[in-house]
Amino acid sequence: MQTSLKLAAIFTDHMVLQRNKAIVIWGQASVDATVKVSLLKGQQNLSTQETQADELGQWQLSLPAQTAGGPFELRVSQADNTVHIQDVLVGDVWLASGQSNMEWKLSWQVDNWQQEVADSSNGNIRFFELEKSYNAQPQSHIPSSGWKIASPATSSEFSAVAWHFAKRYQQHTGIPVAIIDSTWGGTPAEAWTSTTALQTIKGYEKDATDMLQNAQQWQDEFNHNDQLEQQKWQMLDSPDAYADGEILKADFDDSPWTPTNLPTDENTPLSHIVWARKHLQLSTKAQKVKINIGELNQIGRVFINGQQVYKEGWQDTTQELEVPADVLQLGDNIIVIRAVNSWDNRVLIGKKDHFYLQLDDTKLDLSGQWQVSNDIEPKIPDVKFYNWKSGVLFNAMIHPVINYPISGVIWYQGENNVGANTLYSDLFKGLINDWRVQWQEPALPFLFVQLASYLKQQDQPINSDWALLREAQASALTLPNTGMAVTIDIGDADDIHPRNKADVGERLWRAAQHIVLNEDIPYSGPSIKNVEAKIVAGKNVLVVAYEHVHGGLNIKGDELRGFAIAGSNGKFVNAQAVIAGDTVIVSSAKVKQPQSLRYAWADNSPANLYNSANLPAVPFRYSFDQ
Template sequence: MITVKNAFILLMVLAVTLIAQPLSAVIRLPRLVSDKMVLQRDTELKIWGWADSGEKVTVRFQGKHYDTEANQKGEWSVMLPPQKAGGPFVMEVNELIIRDILVGDVWLCSGQSNQETPISRLTDMFPEINVSNNHMIRHYKVPTQNSVEDLKETIAGNAVWHSAIASEVMSWTALAYFFAQEAYQKYRVPVGMLVSSLGGSAIESWISQEHLKEFPQLLIDREALDSLRLVRRDKGAGKWMATDVDDSDWSTIQVPGNWRTNGMDVNGVVWYRKDFEVPTSMVGRHAKLYMGTLIDSDSVFVNGCFVGSTAYMYPPRKYNIPAGVLREGRNNITVKLTANSANGGFVEEKPYKIVGDEAEINLVGTWKYRVGMNLNEAGKYVKRLANLKSAGSGLYNGMIYPIKDYKIKGTIWYQGETNAGHPQGYATLLESLITNWRELWEMPEMPFLLVQLPNFMKKQMQPSDGGWARLREAQLQIAMNVPHTTLAVTYDVGEWNDIHPLNKKAVAHRLFLGARKVAYGEKLVSSGPVYKEMKIEGDKIILTFTETGSGLTSKEGVLKHFAIAGEDRKFVWANAVIKGGRIIVSSKDVAKPVAVRYAWSDNPEEANLCNKEGLLASPFRTDNW
């Protein structure tokens, strides 16, 4: 029989036993590694996170466990072997449980605002969105984090994965939704869309500093930045208020008095220290500290004990020194004085003293000081960092680098509007971005699906040039010359008066055709005709093409939007006809033609050359003017 006394003893033993057990450290996971995530199939998978140094970590998944421990920095990771498509699954990481995991294909979607157009804008055009009911496709939107100065190890915010059921689908971005739906319908494999994009962003924001070396105006002067950080750091913070600080090499200064009177050219922080003796009647007892008026803000310590702070210059400083702080022998008072735009110092004809019940200590006279931070030294570095706001890499640092360990199938890139005003160099930047990301993910053949800019702005009545036309050319150049890339031509689905056209379903379909070829290895026609070469025959120019599929044709009647020019470089509208798998271009106004352009304007919406599979030809020009 258990008596009350025995029960009490048993409870005490259990309590002591529980106290003696080491508490498991909190395991932290990246935001991406969470409920409803989609993991990339058929490749090794890294699961990573943070814990206390030395903490044992066990990951359990699909009936197997993987053990590791956190390193000295608190980082840990395990590698899972390639997994087959399927789910939902559960993963355990020590005491954490991650539910509803799918394994399939993960696509990174990046760029600017057309990449992140919300699905809610499209419900009138595509009402089926409102009754979406697909649990097997998922979406994660990486929160904005622009970090020009530093690489970030983690993404910002508290985003979560969403499935494509009616109650969650409005959290999706439109292009990602239609692409995922089509991919799932084709392969019946779960799809995860990882969207890391930002409206209005320029391509250089998404490229690392290392890969921007051909563009010095986009580089940050790292030496100047590091030096500026040192200048802006208070060298005394957390240290110089201690009683045992060696101040033997500090300079001396008279209090009261200001910095300039004492020959100090300082804009920042100056630390003051003074040793003093305490009368026996004040030892261990409460006292009042009068620090007159200080310019601008101060923090005051007595024997290392913080006694008060004031944020600006005008209030009189009256601080309490608690009982037990003042002691026999040597005592110390330390003042951290900050003045960022004024002449810092101790205002004259104000009281500077410690007052006890029976005695007081005069603090006027010689003090020691040392400059903790002088922002006047920052000017030369700030000048060298004048391009900090326009430099590249900010979104790469904050929104791409932190997700590098999350395995993906490939990338969908929809961007260019912001760079269309200065399209020179865009091809080099885009190739640098592709190389950069392939290296980051260690995927030298990572598929890149590119969206060519759609038609936008008012139609021109005469042949014209434009930044959007030249940027489309750069996008085509990369798609043709960089392996494992594909281009979705979209100049028929834009809107002249809206930079955010709504028909993202058509764009997604064309992207997926490219994905089927470069990512899934299917043999199919995924591109419209691409200009190959020209030949001049009298008053005509003969054009030949690749990617013709079943043959060249036109949408809706005669070919449109061809222009031709002679040596005067003045383009006029031309007649164009398909003959023998080639296109013959001419104009009665140009007797000796030398160049042809097709769909070459900001808004070439009437251009209609395509192959018999219905895929539009990319805009092109035969000249290099």
């Protein structure tokens, strides 16, 4: 019985092949069948190769490398069965991977996203997104809906960082540029690393060995967990509880519910699917009405007098919004909130000083007692984060594409490894080396984003897990053909997903210009060259010499910030810092004999040192005792 000829799912119309590298094609055919593959341009046959399928019907062959161009046709045949793949381009293909900040789509309210989408028509930029999947064993199936050509109809769902990277790349080179998007928010680096590699990385040996030795048991558990996951997501946005409108009415009997003070805070979260109701008595009508819930973590709906006035997804930021004035009425009004947290089941509603209904110029504080219940709908199933387990994302979302030649990798991840900082340096370098082994390219370019600032800025220097993670990330620069985009200056204290993705893509692109295209351009912010202790004007100072100054050091603002020094007691204090040529002179009257120095060493730093290319300086710490 003849098996239908199939190619791996990455081989579809509109695909992009990597230029200047052998073109690897693979798929499924009848057992022992002869498979012929040709690359054509118009009527011209550029290359043809044949191979024989094995005893499982699997086959793979290579065509000679091509220079950038197209469109081409890829023609694959077995006996009288032929597959035609049209509109094939040859250019530079990049794998974009990591967690949510790389996954973050243009339409998820990134800065200027609507204009970006409107202007996105470009037949030479194409995206291929792998669907989220995890597995206990390496997979060959590629879960995806195929290649997408950049246009206003498609680009809203492109990774914003990858889009800005690809756009700059394509504009500069003029060649086709493709992104293979393999991302999953909230995932750690060990999930993206093969278990064979993890067996050699300190701190991960045991889990990796367990996954290798008990793969089937783990997969059975994963399958059960996936069923619970499906149930959970069906519940999260189900309209069943309010479809008849009864729970939204003012006269609905909520007396059995629990009187609860809102807003909540981190120490008093709610759980499961939460319903909250509050009555408001109004004696006057307003011309302009706004509502601000402050916090709706992380999925929710808000109704006023039975009418939905707001809907928030997990990727949205709660904002003040205008609502139709006629939704309110004289006398009794009812505000109803439905909220649920798909991430950790810790539901937060409201935020101090940002929880109000505004009627013209009058703000009505919504803080205080609400009637609250989480018994209206079934409890959310206990779904485990098995996509965090060692190797499982590598198996399902990286291994299936390791035969596909690429130009390099852009990577944005680390948030989920904050707290495991001492392990991350070896882990991250191990991941890079692992992927280079998998692609059989020891010098495969690997460009990554250093974590942005996050959480509240502190007045005084304190220890920081985020700073330690950034240091661990930077240690990967000791590997060849790596580049780092510093983003310490474009974070958001209140949002782990900063919405400025354009600068992130731009900085990754600069690294690609230098490392991949060998262009002599500024690609890094100022980085520490050395530190010397000196006496200047009668006081002890530390002089930091920088490289990558590219025309000079600059600051944004009226004074240089972000430096801290300590004496032999190890207690850091904020320091004064001034630029002197390609150096920065750092001192403090509180530290007579400085021994240690830090820059941008905080969860969220006010650091503001740049070079003339407007690239921020690299955070660091230095001690004469190290």
